[in-house]
Amino acid sequence: AKVAGKNCHRFYSRAMDQAVERRVRMEQDLRGAWERGELSLAYQPVYSLNDNQLRGAEALLRWQHPEHGAIAPSVFIDVAEQSGLIETIGPQVLRAACEDTMRWQQAHPKSNKLFVSVNVSPRQLRSGDLPRVVATTLKETGLEAERLHLELTETAVIGDEIHASGLLSRLRASGVKIWLDDFGTGFSGLSHLRRVPVDGVKIDRSFIADVLRDPDDLALTTAIIAMAHSLGITVVAEGVEKEGQFDILRERGCDLAQGYWLGYPMNAHEFAQLLA
Ligand code: C2E
Ligand code: CA
Ligand code: CA
Ligand code: CA
Numbered sequence: 001a002k003v004a005g006k007n008c009h010r011f012y013s014r015a016m017d018q019a020v021e022r023r024v025r026m027e028q029d030l031r032g033a034w035e036r037g038e039l040s041l042a043y044q045p046v047y048s049l050n051d052n053q054l055r056g057a058e059a060l061l062r063w064q065h066p067e068h069g070a071i072a073p074s075v076f077i078d079v080a081e082q083s084g085l086i087e088t089i090g091p092q093v094l095r096a097a098c099e100d101t102m103r104w105q106q107a108h109p110k111s112n113k114l115f116v117s118v119n120v121s122p123r124q125l126r127s128g129d130l131p132r133v134v135a136t137t138l139k140e141t142g143l144e145a146e147r148l149h150l151e152l153t154e155t156a157v158i159g160d161e162i163h164a165s166g167l168l169s170r171l172r173a174s175g176v177k178i179w180l181d182d183f184g185t186g187f188s189g190l191s192h193l194r195r196v197p198v199d200g201v202k203i204d205r206s207f208i209a210d211v212l213r214d215p216d217d218l219a220l221t222t223a224i225i226a227m228a229h230s231l232g233i234t235v236v237a238e239g240v241e242k243e244g245q246f247d248i249l250r251e252r253g254c255d256l257a258q259g260y261w262l263g264y265p266m267n268a269h270e271f272a273q274l275l276a
Contacts, residue, residue, distance in 0.1 A: 155186060
């Protein structure tokens with residue numbers, strides 16, 4: 001038993017070494033990936049539930065690794081966040097999203113009200129640099145502040161609410177809209193809405209997934225919508241994969257929806273065709 005235990009220990013430490021090694025290698029590969037053209041943005045359409053009109057798009061980062069192919073954002077964003085690389089990549093994403101949105105408008109003038117939503121990681125928020133980066137990007141690309149939406153997770157805001165609230169207030173004063181992403185997963189969400197200034201919440205797709213089967217999830221979703229509206233906050237449902245989900249969300253007064261049933265994330269060129 002002793003021998004087995006020893007082997008077991010060695011096995012686990014080797015497995016751990018390999019995991020660490022993989023992360024280090026991924027970090028090295030990620031460095032300069034934007035400049036090499038390996039990173040790109042996919043845009044997922046967001047629709048209004050009461051008139052079925054296209055309202056905007058969420059920008060989602062994609063990495064096509066030269067050897068390993070497409071890598072899941074949940075994996076490489078985490079590496080970028082831990083290593084600090086997100087502080088370089090984040091502003092590049094922001095700029096590209098604003099540029100693409102301006103290009104759509106030039107090609108299709110009627111799209112001049114569409115918003116573009118950009119995900120901002122906790123580290124970007126903590127760095128304190130965000131208001132300056134946002135202001136410079138808007139100025140240089142010419143995008144109206146009102147059309148830029150920033151998506152933050154509850155976890156980015158929790159912990160340092162005073163700092164976060166100050167930053168978010170400054171951003172909102174400039175016209176930029178602030179969204180709380182993956183809303184409902186953090187448990188403390190409801191009370192935070194009173195203290196953290198936001199324009200909208202995105203109901204996490206884990207609630208939407210079961211909204212037709214699980215009465216608890218429907219009750220929670222309905223409660224989030226009612227509470228948000230009473231505070232003057234807009235609500236997006238994410239992960240809408242079925243017509244039935246779309247219908248029940250509309251019935252419950254949800255404002256916007258996004259999900260595979262409405263449209264998959266697509267490249268900027270494909271999104272432009274959607275506007276034609
Ligand atoms: P998220 O912000 O919650 O983005 C929504 C995710 O749900 C996307 O995954 C999207 O492709 C996926 N999705 C959309 N509709 C559906 C649906 O109907 N069903 C299901 N099952 N999934 C759907 P993706 O693109 O893999 O991104 C994963 C996460 O990576 C994002 O979650 C976000 O947290 C992060 N991320 C992506 N791009 C960026 C970025 O530019 N910056 C930062 N900081 N994070 C990013
Ligand atoms: Ca998001
Ligand atoms: Ca989300
Ligand atoms: Ca459930």
